[in-house]
Amino acid sequence: MTAQEPAMEPEVVDLTVNGQPRQAHPRLYPTLLQALREELGLTGTKYGCGEGLCGTCTVLIDGNAVRSCQTPTRQVAGKKITTIEGLAGNGRLHALQQAFIDEDAMQCGYCSPGMIMNAAALLRKNPHPNRDQIVEKMNGNICRCNNYNRIIAAIQKAAE
Amino acid sequence: MSDPGKGAESRNASPSAVTISRRQFTRLLGAGILMTVTGTDTDAGQTTQARAGSPISDRLHVSVDGTITIMTGKVDIGQGSRTELTLVAAEELKVDIAGVRLIMGDTALCPDDGSTGSSLTTPRTVPRVRSACAAARQILIKMAAKHWGCDPGLLKARDSTVVHATDGQSISYGELARIGGVDEAMEHAGEDDNAVTPVAEWTVMGHPVRRLTSEEIVTGAQVFPSDIRRPDMQYGKVLNPPAYGAKLEVIDLHPAKEMAGVTAMRDGNFAGVTAPTSHLAELAVNRIAKTAKWETFAQPSSSELFTYIREHVLDRPAKQGKVVQKTGTLQAGLDNAAQVLRESYTLAHIQHAPMEPRAAVAEWSNGNVTVWAGTADPFPVRRTLSEELGIPEERIRVIVPDTGGHFCGKHTGEAAIQAAKLARVARKPVHIRWTREEEFTWAYFRKAGIIDVRAGLDASGQITAWDWTTWHSGNSAITVPYDIPNIFVQSKTCRAPVREGSYRAVAAPANLFARESFMDELAHAAKTDPIEFRLRHISNERLRAVVDTAAQRFGWDKARRNAADKRGVGIACGTEKGSYVATCAEVDVDREQGEIRVVRVCEAFECGAIINPANLKIQVEGCIVMGMGGALWEEIRFDNGRILNAGFDRYRVPRFSDLPELDVVLMDRPDLPSTGAGETPIITIAPAIANA
Numbered sequence: 001m002t003a004q005e006p007a008m009e010p011e012v013v014d015l016t017v018n019g020q021p022r023q024a025h026p027r028l029y030p031t032l033l034q035a036l037r038e039e040l041g042l043t044g045t046k047y048g049c050g051e052g053l054c055g056t057c058t059v060l061i062d063g064n065a066v067r068s069c070q071t072p073t074r075q076v077a078g079k080k081i082t083t084i085e086g087l088a089g090n091g092r093l094h095a096l097q098q099a100f101i102d103e104d105a106m107q108c109g110y111c112s113p114g115m116i117m118n119a120a121a122l123l124r125k126n127p128h129p130n131r132d133q134i135v136e137k138m139n140g141n142i143c144r145c146n147n148y149n150r151i152i153a154a155i156q157k158a159a160e
Numbered sequence: 161m162s163d164p165g166k167g168a169e170s171r172n173a174s175p176s177a178v179t180i181s182r183r184q185f186t187r188l189l190g191a192g193i194l195m196t197v198t199g200t201d202t203d204a205g206q207t208t209q210a211r212a213g214s215p216i217s218d219r220l221h222v223s224v225d226g227t228i229t230i231m232t233g234k235v236d237i238g239q240g241s242r243t244e245l246t247l248v249a250a251e252e253l254k255v256d257i258a259g260v261r262l263i264m265g266d267t268a269l270c271p272d273d274g275s276t277g278s279s280l281t282t283p284r285t286v287p288r289v290r291s292a293c294a295a296a297r298q299i300l301i302k303m304a305a306k307h308w309g310c311d312p313g314l315l316k317a318r319d320s321t322v323v324h325a326t327d328g329q330s331i332s333y334g335e336l337a338r339i340g341g342v343d344e345a346m347e348h349a350g351e352d353d354n355a356v357t358p359v360a361e362w363t364v365m366g367h368p369v370r371r372l373t374s375e376e377i378v379t380g381a382q383v384f385p386s387d388i389r390r391p392d393m394q395y396g397k398v399l400n401p402p403a404y405g406a407k408l409e410v411i412d413l414h415p416a417k418e419m420a421g422v423t424a425m426r427d428g429n430f431a432g433v434t435a436p437t438s439h440l441a442e443l444a445v446n447r448i449a450k451t452a453k454w455e456t457f458a459q460p461s462s463s464e465l466f467t468y469i470r471e472h473v474l475d476r477p478a479k480q481g482k483v484v485q486k487t488g489t490l491q492a493g494l495d496n497a498a499q500v501l502r503e504s505y506t507l508a509h510i511q512h513a514p515m516e517p518r519a520a521v522a523e524w525s526n527g528n529v530t531v532w533a534g535t536a537d538p539f540p541v542r543r544t545l546s547e548e549l550g551i552p553e554e555r556i557r558v559i560v561p562d563t564g565g566h567f568c569g570k571h572t573g574e575a576a577i578q579a580a581k582l583a584r585v586a587r588k589p590v591h592i593r594w595t596r597e598e599e600f601t602w603a604y605f606r607k608a609g610i611i612d613v614r615a616g617l618d619a620s621g622q623i624t625a626w627d628w629t630t631w632h633s634g635n636s637a638i639t640v641p642y643d644i645p646n647i648f649v650q651s652k653t654c655r656a657p658v659r660e661g662s663y664r665a666v667a668a669p670a671n672l673f674a675r676e677s678f679m680d681e682l683a684h685a686a687k688t689d690p691i692e693f694r695l696r697h698i699s700n701e702r703l704r705a706v707v708d709t710a711a712q713r714f715g716w717d718k719a720r721r722n723a724a725d726k727r728g729v730g731i732a733c734g735t736e737k738g739s740y741v742a743t744c745a746e747v748d749v750d751r752e753q754g755e756i757r758v759v760r761v762c763e764a765f766e767c768g769a770i771i772n773p774a775n776l777k778i779q780v781e782g783c784i785v786m787g788m789g790g791a792l793w794e795e796i797r798f799d800n801g802r803i804l805n806a807g808f809d810r811y812r813v814p815r816f817s818d819l820p821e822l823d824v825v826l827m828d829r830p831d832l833p834s835t836g837a838g839e840t841p842i843i844t845i846a847p848a849i850a851n852a
Contacts, residue, residue: 028437038395038437043387044380046564048515049596053808056515084380097378104370104774107782108238109377110384110515110564135816142808144515144565145238146785147778148819 013077017042018086026073033057033068036083044084044113048142055141058114058121059083065121084113087120096120099158100151107145115141119155128159217346218271219292220249222300226320226334228253228260230289233273234281235265236373237536237566238514239838240775241281243372247772248286251357251364252293254317255333257372265538265560276536277568277662279737279836282771286834291351298355299345304331307339359769359830366830368774373562384564385534386519390589393521394423394434396582397441399449400598401429403801404658406454415447424448425585432578434586438593459801460657466506466610469632472655481629481650485639493625493646497616500625501681504612505674507633508795509605509658513813516564517599522579523589528555533576534563541573548577549584567786568662568839569603600806604661605796609633611674615644621686623697628675632656634667637736637843640675642697658798664783665839668736669790669846676732676847690731690851691716700735705827706742706764707733713825714744714762726750727759730851732844738835739767743784743844745820747852758788758849762823765841768832776837780824783841789814791846 009026016022022040029035033050036042036059045068048056052070059068060082087094096116099105106112115138122129122137129137134155143151221229230249236242242262250257263269265276273285297317304322305312314325323330336342359366376382401408408429416424416433422444424433431448435441460468473479494500520533529549535541538558546553563570575592583590594602609632616625625646630638632654640647663669683693691711698704711717711731719729726749733742746760765780793812797804805811 028439030439034437034439037387041389042380043383043389046384046516047386047593049808051596051807051809054515054596084378088379093375093378097375100378101370101374104374104778106371106374106377107240107778108515108563108565109371109373109382110238112377113380116378135819139816142515142813142815144513144567144786144813146782146814148785148814148816149781149822150778152816152819 010074010077013074015076015078016080018082024073024076029073031069032059032066032071032073032076032081035073036068036081042083042085046110046113048111048114053140054111054114055118056111056114058117058141060117060121063121063124065118082117084117087116094120095158096123096154099154103150103154103157105147105150105154107147111141111143115143115151119158122155123159129155131156214271214350215347216292216295216349216351217343219289220296220346222296222333222337222342224334224337226259226332226337228255228333229263230260230293231263231266231270232285232289233265233267233270233539234285235276235536235538235560235563237276237534237563237570239281239566239779240371240772241276242562243369243775244281244286244772245289246372247364247369248290249293251362252290253297255320257364257369259320264562266557267538267542267559268557272539275540275571276566277571279839282767282834282836283738286771287353287356288351290356291353294355294357295349295352296346298352299342299349300333300336303336303339303341303345307331307336365771366769366773366828369772370774383561384516384519385521385532385561386516386564386593388521388532388561388591390521390523393589393591394436394583394586395438395441396432396434396579396586396590396592397438397445398430398432398578398592399445399452400602402454403456404459405801406456408452409455410451410453411448412451413448415451416444419444419447423582423586425582427581430578430581432582434582434588434590456801461799462509462797462804463799465508465608465657468657469608469610469654473631474653474655479652481652483648483650484635485647485649487644488646490625490627490646490648493644494616494627496618496624498619499685500614500616501678501685502612502614503678503681504610505677507607507609507611507670507673509608509660510663510790510794511600511603511605511796511811512565512567512569512663513600513808513811514565514567514569517594517596518570518575518603519591519593520573520575520579521589521591522576522583524583524587527551528557529580529583530557530559531576531580532559532561533573533579534570535560535573535576536566536568536570537573540571541576544573545576545580549580567664568666571662572604574602596808597806600796600811601803602659604659606663607633607660607667607670608657609667609670611671613674613678615678615682617682617686621688621693621696623682630667630671633670636666636671637668637734638671641700641703641735642679642694643699644697658796664786665736665842668734668840668843669787672732672734672843673791673846673850676734676844677850680730680851689720694731694733702740702766702829703733703735706740706766707731709825709827710742710744710762710764713764713823714760716744719744719746728852730848732847732851734843736840736843739765739837739840741765741840741844743848745845745848745852747849756792756849758818758820760821760823761845761848762825763841763844764825764827765837766827766829767837767840768834769830770826770828771834773826773828776826777824779837780826780841781822783839784822784824784845785814785819787842787845788818788820788849791849
């Protein structure tokens, strides 16, 4: 998103991040990606392109996958955000996190959080996707190490 | 679930000190307070070149709790070097992998192991780490022998302890360190090549080990360069020129400086701002951009790229290229030919486009600066920083956290320089992270080039002559691996039309694309199967072996018989950086739509003794799919100094839907030295697709 002078933005919004009530300041952090990383210190969500073209910054809003670089902070007032840091619960890794480890589905690992969050949204709606459904849902996420085969295998494993 | 934050620190972190000496550091290691140290020593720039003969205390340390710390100037930028170096240390010291902590890419703490590139970690750094660890094992055994007053020959190292072979008593490495004298012994000991564990006795090396940082990665705990946060950190933004080669004539910094908390600076062509948030930094830089006046100069465009290259040869004298390979007499070979074929191949610029763009954080303290940066070259970047900042290297510490992708595209330190310059003015730590557009525009590109080749074939289908000229794209793998009596290979250097640099396997994908495509032309002219034609000209057993293996596993004969108008099969093979590769591809072509779909790929790869088959397989798989991008879609377009496709919607990279069926065959050769494997597996996929 291109930077604009902050006149139109509300000063502060309340939201829930990984189950915790938090506040974000849209005038200083106009995109959700900026608010998460810079204001809330949640750097697990990564910048990839800033144009919504690579999926690296994917988080969940009320369970749906969104590109946080394209999501205005003002629009997430009252929403429930889940980031990669909040995916594991009760001291246990999410099935997808464990499957990514088991399938060695990463090289540099920079795209992995976005991959996992997008896949988490897929499994939430469709717990047993076939390969074509996985490819269709994941096709907007880029991995330059080109681990696509292992990411598919990990999602399939997590869906078992 | 274990605590990911703790794991991240133990594997991938350095003390948060601005500066610290190595000697001070190892003392602190001994005291077991590694992660909490905050030193102020100004001795940060001392560097131990990783020469043979350096004491092994430069390389490793045994702590009183038995933890092993290994230090290397190499970095992990996705290729798996952290896991590899950790497991070889565990093998040689006879400890569990979990007991090894690896400090990478920290100029204050690590010996200079050279640039992380050219696939040299495996053939160069692995042997150094093994020899140092093997020597340390011998020291620990000797100290146990002294402690017990027995013959060291009766003792063996096992599971972080030294064990007496006959009476069964044992002493742990931690206990030996507590007794004292281990550090001193290591300061006076060199590496020991003779003590390394033979391949037949490997219990850790040669076995699959998964990426050690995977839990940190999947929980978001891993701290990449762009994730570094420091107290009161500011966000920097640089004013980019409107085109390559533009000169900044006039700029007014006041519109930025008027903003609360914003600093702005200009130093020649460099202008930039810092602000408390990245958004404010963007607003500030936009304000000064409106006041900037640039002088621009005419620049070449990609539409005229290949004419430009032919017209701008830099070689002297008489614009002759450098002769790289010469065998027999070219003219005699051509005279003996029944037919002569010729072809020209062109190679466009391509961009590495790692998912993490260039990023750095710089922090000054008492005239010293610490820079966390995503780069493959911590020590060269420190030298560049010294020149750019006008301060000695002793005052600069570069730390490279595990980084989000490289592909030979991060051999430089642009963001590090920018962050350090801005932080000096801001008097606060400054974070720089390039945008995707900046990464596509201002990072360097894989060289473009032209390859002209002609060859003679005799009546029996043997190649009699090989005449080759590479224009500009480079020499990697340019020498012909085929048995040909008369060879003339030259390479010309031309003026770079844009900023250029290294790439995964450098120029080998380009040279292989031309050579292997042309080999198929020759095979066709000789009315011979492309594999049979190649094997007819290959005497190197290792190259023959990968070709045979790939062909067999792929089912070449059957696939070739079944090939139809819309489906083709292709083969390519080659050798580079001491490893061997052959690739078969099955490709569907929709001529009406102009679409090419890679259906199935089989690649056989041999790099000597395999150290970590798990990571090797991932590297080969990734190379195949990455290489598809260069073969089918990737091409940087530019016009008069401006990049025309600086985004993922305009620069097409491989995606999930492009994935072919992959069959990777790793050919282990425990009898041969291990060679690097992060690059060579990429060199054959493009010609295999083209030949299909």
